[in-house]
Amino acid sequence: MAQPVVTIDNVTKTFDGEYAVENFSLAIEDGEFITLLGPSGCGKTTILRILGGFEDCDLGTVMIDGRTVTGVPPESRAVNTVFQSYALFPHMNVFDNVAFGLRIAGKSEAETERTVHEALKLVRLENMGSRRPKELSGGQQQRVAIARAIVNKPRVLLLDEPLSALDYRLRKQMQKELKELQQTLGITFVLVTHDQEEAFTMSDRVVVMNDGRIEQVGSPREIYEEPANLYVARFVGEINVLDGTITGHRGQSYMADVEGASVLVKARREFTPGDRVHVLLRPEDFRVEVMKDLEESPDLADKFAKALLTGSVDRTYYRGATYDVDITLDDGKHILVTEFFDEDSETLYFHAGDRVAVGWFEGWEVVLPYEG
Ligand SMILES: Nc1ncnc2c1ncn2[C@@H]1O[C@H](COP(=O)(O)OP(=O)(O)O)[C@@H](O)[C@H]1O
Ligand SMILES: [Mg+2]
Structure with a gap:
């Protein structure tokens, strides 16, 4: 060097x-x-x-x-x-x-x-x-x-x-x-x-x-x-900070209780069961589907990311190339999700009041020690 x-x-x-x-x-x-x-x-x-x-x-x-x-x-x-x-x-x-x-x-x-x-x-x-x-x-x-x-x-x-x-x-x-x-x-x-x-x-x-x-x-x-x-x-961009607790190990991953759901997360640091953590996700990292569609379409359900939280859509905001969706999870936590438009559809996919499933692909999250 x-x-x-x-x-x-x-x-x-x-x-x-x-x-x-x-x-x-x-x-x-x-x-x-x-x-x-x-x-x-x-x-x-x-x-x-x-x-x-x-x-x-x-x-x-x-x-x-x-x-x-x-x-x-x-x-x-x-x-x-x-x-x-x-x-x-x-x-x-x-x-x-x-x-x-x-x-x-x-x-x-x-x-x-x-x-x-x-x-x-x-x-x-x-x-x-x-x-x-x-x-x-x-x-x-x-x-x-x-x-x-x-x-x-x-x-x-x-x-x-x-x-x-x-x-x-x-x-x-x-x-x-x-x-x-x-x-x-x-x-x-x-x-x-x-x-x-x-x-x-x-x-x-x-x-x-x-x-x-x-x-x-x-x-x-x-x-x-x-x-x-x-x-x-x-400081850099929008971020969603979910609260969680580590509950155990599975291979290279941790099991965690995140906003009331049991999920697998990857972490760059060592944690032990019982540790409180922040699970960070960018607005574009979430995958969201309307519950009704998931129930009606097994294909969609199969493709959907595994970590599943449920909530309701509060509002959508037009942003140009994308739109933002405000969601309140069932435990009361608010999250912000960024979605792309469906080119073939005149209307937005999400509407206020929709019941939704929220997930992400394991490994997309950042897990940090709880900072209080
Ligand atoms: N000549 C100075 N006299 C007194 N305080 C100063 C002086 N220069 C900077 N500071 C203080 O030092 C801190 C850092 O300032 P600065 O380096 O200008 O920050 P930034 O460039 O990130 O805005 C601030 O609290 C500022 O008020
Ligand atoms: Mg300066």
Whole structure:
């Protein structure tokens, strides 16, 4: 394994006695796109500012490119930062904004011109060099900020919510462009966002943060499909949390009593009979049938997933490509199920008041220890 390009080791930072970041450790691989994801105030910007050299940590060490950077000023680090507020020089044109760092570093005018053109081309602004920032749209200004940050080829680019000021469509487009840019350049990107979708679209790995600490690090798919705890499960997308108790073993599976039904579940951890657990299922993981149809059609009943709970439909919500079904299970638990439309039918399959059977395929659930 190659040496990580950034190693953050046990970093702690307090402001006025309050922890902003606590015991934070993370190794970032060369060339990866990694995202710090968490709600406002969880310490994302603080970590980025410590990496960028704008903030010292109280405890712990940071290594960039194999060397400890304690006390090393921002301009002497192999990292650049793109801020949410583009922070362009308003009185300079686009070209000069991007050229600024190169001129400070004493590059020749010929080299500066060539490198700036290259950078502007990468962010699709090759014809905008003579414009002032105020003559550009928000998206274009952010592109200038990105060009300025990549022009001197840093090892690591730090991006603090760079797209959050942009409207939805532009943000989606810029997400794809940024990802492409990262792949073209081969530079390590460290992105900060509170937007789960953004984190998932762009990242090789996501670091889910909560209150200055790391809750889980993994690929978007691992985070979504194998959340380490309830916090992560709830932060990324919708989740149904069923209550259960382990009742025994059967082969690789556990028998469990889940919302009053006896089911088989697969778990990645060790449990013993009597342990209380949360059984997590995404809305799209459930299989639901109207009871009447199951009773009338043995074929359907055979194909149906084995774990069976019963309940009633409260409401349906149109969502475009899918629709949501609110169901109350017979023990009073509410669940949310996502269904696809039947292309051949004018009406929805489910209606308020329908009695339904709810199941899922063994192994689709995530079983976590009870958190109280
Ligand atoms: N310069 C500062 N002075 C005092 N408190 C700060 C400062 N910077 C950040 N904090 C506090 O540290 C915590 C983490 O902030 P921050 O890293 O900005 O979170 P995020 O970027 O995830 O929203 C927050 O409680 C914030 O109020
Ligand atoms: Mg922030």
